[in-house]
Amino acid sequence: MNGETAWALYENRLRRVSAYIHDHLDEELDMDNLAGIACMSSYHWHRIYRAVHGETLAATVKRLRLHRAAGDIVATDLSVREIARRSGYPNLQSFNRIFKSVYGMPPAQYRKEGSHKAFEPSPYGKTATMFDITLRKIEPIQLLGVPHIGSYMQIGKAFETLFSTLFARGLAKPTMRMIGVYLDDPDIVPAEKLRSVACVTVEGEVAVVAPFETRTLDGGEYAVLRHKGPYADMYKAYHWLYADWLPASGRKLRDSVMFEEYLNNPRDVPPTELLTDIHMPLV
The missing domain is CATH 3.20.80.10 (Regulatory factor, effector binding domain)
Structure with missing residues (x-):
């Protein structure tokens, strides 16, 4: 197998795993199962994924789930508890801790005081803060x-x-x-x-x-x-x-x-x- 053919094979596998992660964020994403979707041993697949993407599979899953959670907090009325459940966290306390470590404040506070609030209208009908x-x-x-x-x-x-x-x-x-x-x-x-x-x-x-x-x-x-x-x-x-x-x-x-x-x-x-x-x- 020449180098070009080998990379074409990896390309399809990378694409397949990435699509699966994005489409199944609500589910348990076992790392060995993801390696199985790539049709490689977890020993080798995790190293290939990190070499290409610059982060581990586990880090990707965490980042994407928190990204979606932040969107839900800003744009929906879902309770923080429900958002935590959707994000795969077993309890609200662990979700609050992880979210704060990444976004700088707990999710309930982020909903009230996150950076999105700077663009909301004031009581006078205009955005309170001006931007350059x-x-x-x-x-x-x-x-x-x-x-x-x-x-x-x-x-x-x-x-x-x-x-x-x-x-x-x-x-x-x-x-x-x-x-x-x-x-x-x-x-x-x-x-x-x-x-x-x-x-x-x-x-x-x-x-x-x-x-x-x-x-x-x-x-x-x-x-x-x-x-x-x-x-x-x-x-x-x-x-x-x-x-x-x-x-x-x-x-x-x-x-x-x-x-x-x-x-x-x-x-x-x-x-x-x-x-x-x-x-x-x-x-």
Whole structure:
């Protein structure tokens, strides 16, 4: 078996395990069972997974469950106890402890005081806190991406596929920028039908073989809001951009997609330190 064939085999296995993890977060995810899905011994498979993704399988499962839990805390009325149960924690105390260690405060306090609260309207109808907007002119950006259908909170599944495939095909480069393109309005399109694309920037010719697709971001002027904090909070920033900043700015929207550039990696920093530039296209 030559090297190219071997990596193609690993690529399919990485994709299969990643998809299974994202689709079964409500279930018990036994590490040996995941190795079985990869059709390899746990001894070897765990090492391959960590070499490609930079974290253990157990760390991935924990990170994804807490990411979903943060989204549930911010966007739903589910009780913290129910969210803890869905996240696989045997009791509320252990969930509170783990959540606080990652997000900086217990889940009940996060629901009341998390960074998403900064974007909520004051009693006078406007957001109490103002945020700096940078106006940037950019050139068109060439992207290589993996499409995703479903909740924007779950686009991580497509990013997992994107990066594991890039690695397996020897295409990953440290200069690649990580970008999410969002094609629908989540306030009017059902979550299960939302379209998005997990992307990286590319230069030159790249073979476009499934699951990849190419896309070009339009050049031009953008209003850029730098968001610091968990991805679960960002929908509030979008509402602020549309409801507060845009009318006050006197600017008009351009018929082009909004996109996000992720400036650091959720595997490397805690959710409270994540930096995201949200780009709104302007005429």
